Amino acid sequence: xxxxxxxxxxxxxxxxxxxxxxxxxxxxxxxxxxxxxxxxxxxxxxxxxxxxxxxxxxxxxxxxxxxxxxxxxxxxxxxxxxxxxxxxxxxxxxxxxxxxxxxxxxxxxxxxxxxxxxxxxxxxxxxxxxxxxxxxxxxxxxxxxxxxxxxxxxxxxxxxxxxxxxxxxxxxxxxxxxxxxxxxxxxxxxxxxxxxxxxxxxxxxxxxxxxxxxxxxxxxxxxxxxxxxxxxxxxxxxxxxxxxxxxxxxxxxxxxxxxxxxxxxxxxxxxxxxxxxxxxxxxxxxxxxxxxxxxxxxxxxxxxxxxxxxxxxxxxxxxxxxxxxxxxxxxxxxxxxxxxxxxxxxxxxxxxxxxxxxxxxxxxxxxxxxxxxxxxxxxxxxxxxxxxxxxxxxxxxxxxxxxxxxxxxxxxxxxxxxxxxxxxxxxxxxxxxxxxxxxxxxxxxxxxxxxxxxxxxxxxxxxxxxxxxxxxxxxxxxxxxxxxxxxxxxxxxxxxxxxxxxxxxxxxxxxxxxxxxxxxxxxxxxxxxxxxxxxxxxxxxxxxxxxxxxx
Numbered sequence: 001x002x003x004x005x006x007x008x009x010x011x012x013x014x015x016x017x018x019x020x021x022x023x024x025x026x027x028x029x030x031x032x033x034x035x036x037x038x039x040x041x042x043x044x045x046x047x048x049x050x051x052x053x054x055x056x057x058x059x060x061x062x063x064x065x066x067x068x069x070x071x072x073x074x075x076x077x078x079x080x081x082x083x084x085x086x087x088x089x090x091x092x093x094x095x096x097x098x099x100x101x102x103x104x105x106x107x108x109x110x111x112x113x114x115x116x117x118x119x120x121x122x123x124x125x126x127x128x129x130x131x132x133x134x135x136x137x138x139x140x141x142x143x144x145x146x147x148x149x150x151x152x153x154x155x156x157x158x159x160x161x162x163x164x165x166x167x168x169x170x171x172x173x174x175x176x177x178x179x180x181x182x183x184x185x186x187x188x189x190x191x192x193x194x195x196x197x198x199x200x201x202x203x204x205x206x207x208x209x210x211x212x213x214x215x216x217x218x219x220x221x222x223x224x225x226x227x228x229x230x231x232x233x234x235x236x237x238x239x240x241x242x243x244x245x246x247x248x249x250x251x252x253x254x255x256x257x258x259x260x261x262x263x264x265x266x267x268x269x270x271x272x273x274x275x276x277x278x279x280x281x282x283x284x285x286x287x288x289x290x291x292x293x294x295x296x297x298x299x300x301x302x303x304x305x306x307x308x309x310x311x312x313x314x315x316x317x318x319x320x321x322x323x324x325x326x327x328x329x330x331x332x333x334x335x336x337x338x339x340x341x342x343x344x345x346x347x348x349x350x351x352x353x354x355x356x357x358x359x360x361x362x363x364x365x366x367x368x369x370x371x372x373x374x375x376x377x378x379x380x381x382x383x384x385x386x387x388x389x390x391x392x393x394x395x396x397x398x399x400x401x402x403x404x405x406x407x408x409x410x411x412x413x414x415x416x417x418x419x420x421x422x423x424x425x426x427x428x429x430x431x432x433x434x435x436x437x438x439x440x441x442x443x444x445x446x447x448x449x450x451x452x453x454x455x456x457x458x459x460x461x462x463x464x465x466x467x468x469x470x471x472x473x474x475x476x477x478x479x480x481x482x483x484x485x486x487x488x489x490x491x492x493x494x495x496x497x498x499x500x501x502x503x504x505x506x507x508x509x510x511x512x513x514x515x516x517x518x519x520x521x522x523x524x525x526x527x528x529x530x531x532x533x534x535x536x537x538x539x540x541x542x543x544x545x546x547x548x549x550x551x
Contacts, residue, residue: 067185067277068395069268069340070420071327071387072135074281075320076128076193076221076288077370079350080120080379081363082317085109087120087381088365088503095120095406098365100352105300105318108325109383112344116385117405117445123412123455123473124348126370126377127464128221129195131347131413132283133169136176136196136209138417138434142458142470142531146170152199152219153240158462160484160542162534165460169197172208177417179210180426181279187271190214191264192283195221211281215245215263223285226292226316228252228259243285255294257286257319265330272334279420284323287316291353294319309353328387337388339395341423343416346380357465358488360504367505371465373480373488373495374505378457378471382411384443399423405445410453410473415439435531456527460536468536470548472524476500479520483536483546494551496520514551521550 080087083106086095125131129150130141141147145166148156155167170176178188190206194217197203204219211217224233224241231250233242249259264282271278293308294315301311324344331337351370355361358368360376368374386396389403414436421428422438441448455473460483462468468483478497482489489495494510496517510517525548528535535545 066275066339068423069278069280069331069336070181070186070424071280071282071340071342072416072420073324073327073342073344074132074135074192074283075344075346075381076284076286077348077351078287078317078320078346078381079348079352079363079366079369079376080122080346080381081366081376082287082346082350082352083109083321083381085113085118085381085383087118089120089406089408093406093408100364103301103304103306104314105297106321108321108328109344109381111328112324112342112383112385114404115387115389116342116383116401116403117407117443119382119384119407119409119411119442121408121410122345122380122382123378123410123457124346124380125413126348126372126457126459126466128288128347129169132195134412134414134436135416136170136178137174137432138177138414138421138428138436140412140414140435140456140458140531142456142528142533143433143435145534147458147534148461148464149221150195150198150219152204156461158467158536160468160536160539160546161461162536162545165534167198168201169203170209171197172202174209175429175432176210177420178279178281180421180428181424182210182212184424184426185277186424187274187276187278188212189264189267189271189278189280190217190283191267191280192216192260193221193223193285193288194218194283213267215267216243216260216285217283218244222288222290223256225290226256226285226294228254228256232256232259253295255296255319257284257294257316257323260284261323261326264327268327268330269334272336277424279424282323282327284320286320287313287351289351291316296322307353313352331387338386338390338393340387341395341399342383342385342387343420344381344383344385345413345416347413349375349377349379365504369465373457373459373466373469373471373482375478375499375503377465378455380413384439399440399443401443402445407442407445409442409448409451410455411439411442411451412436412455419443454523454527456524456531458528458531458533460534468546470524470528470533472520472527473499474520474523477516477520478505479517479524481521481524481548483548484539493549494521518551521548524548525550 081100086097090096127149190211202208206214206217224238291309291312293312297315297318349370350363352362362369363376366376368376419439457471471480480495496510497505538544
């Protein structure tokens with residue numbers, strides 16, 4: 001496998017927080033030492049040349065060109081409409097603004113999108129832990145079996161959920177992206193929400209999963225509090241969700257989003273000082289409930305006419321966006337922005353408190369929200385860009401991302417794993433199944449005819465916004481199979497939509513298109529079998545798996 005340039009640093013900005021860890025690495029200094037004399041600089045350069053030649057397969061060592069840094073910027077509970085950047089398009093394929101794009105303020109997302117490519121058909125799992133583990137492993141949740149959000153204190157499979165689902169999440173023996181990157185010389189940094197495993201499991205501590213540094217990551221998904229004055233939940237009634245490792249900010253007015261941004265900047269500076277490429281998994285707790293208003297942005301929404309919670313949600317969005325801008329500025333100040341590749345995304349559909357979970361409201365004009373089987377429950381923003389464009393950067397010459405471009409092909413969260421592995425020259429071990437497909441061609445804004453336009457989303461649990469369902473998209477068609485019919489499924493097992501003619505899922509065509517329905521349910525069932533999925537069990541005996549029935 002050939003690496004871009006000599007190496008690549010990857011940064012993931014994830015909007016959620018890691019499980020409560022008991023150990024973390026103390027900082028060993030911050031900032032970049034610019035006071036080196038020429039002799040020291042020569043020795044350091046020679047050291048870099050030697051070390052790169054040792055750990056970069058097939059690369060010609062070059063001290064003037066370092067490995068690109070990778071940032072995954074992950075936002076918790078942020079859907080594709082929770083931004084001032086228009087992702088949806090009109091009938092001519094041009095970005096189209098909707099009212100929610102004018103309600104939210106995300107100038108730094110606009111900045112990033114102007115520098116790179118945005119995807120308007122990018123999918124995540126409908127709840128958080130499945131997505132996070134898919135990014136880490138490259139596997140669809142149907143395969144890794146962590147198909148629900150992980151309750152840190154008790155098994156939440158639901159009354160009829162699969163008894164052997166993966167409640168324990170990730171373990172120290174699992175293949176993970178940061179572990180691969182560490183093997184090829186990366187400093188792997190986890191900041192923010194983890195939610196990879198329950199209390200007292202190996203997965204609750206990101207240091208067990210391949211990260212060199214963990215700040216803020218634990219077993220839970222929602223923070224105890226966003227307020228420094230409340231110690232981020234410590235010594236409150238939500239102390240079991242108190243965000244760890246931030247004691248220095250306790251009692252201050254530092255909002256949680258700001259605190260973890262400051263910590264991320266510090267850890268990045270340390271990595272640059274060591275002259276190591278970094279992988280930053282920046283996983284914000286925002287914009288997950290509780291909807292605590294970020295006081296820095298309250299005035300922007302007070303006259304919006306929206307509810308108190310909706311205004312608070314908007315302040316969380318804007319605070320997250322400021323964090324993105326602060327990191328981009330920090331990379332520039334350190335002199336590494338031209339060599340830093342940023343992936344921005346949400347972990348599931350929007351949780352905006354704007355209306356009914358199955359209506360066109362929270363993610364309007366899309367139907368549904370986080371946890372639902374409709375597009376609003378699983379469509380998320382995705383932007384890939386170099387932190388600063390440079391025609392002279394060797395890595396950018398190898399991966400050209402056209403500024404301000406739009407990609408309309410289907411892609412999903414599990415695709416990050418093979419993409420980052422390819423860019424960094426990391427190798428996934430034999431025997432580890434990878435469902436994701438490399439995004440490199442799509443990042444150039446061109447087509448990739450080798451990719452299937454499919455997305456499988458499996459949720460064999462309850463209770464949530466939608467219960468016991470699997471959805472499957474293939475091209476313009478989308479089918480949802482409901483294992484236990486309910487009011488939310490319109491009383492039946494099947495829903496079928498043509499997303500080309502009905503992108504907002506207003507008309508169920510299951511009865512009108514029996515041939516298409518049969519074909520799509522067959523593909524859905526085959527996809528589940530290929531992924532060795534686990535099924536809900538019969539309410540009658542609590543044992544018999546409920547396998548999809550082809551009509």
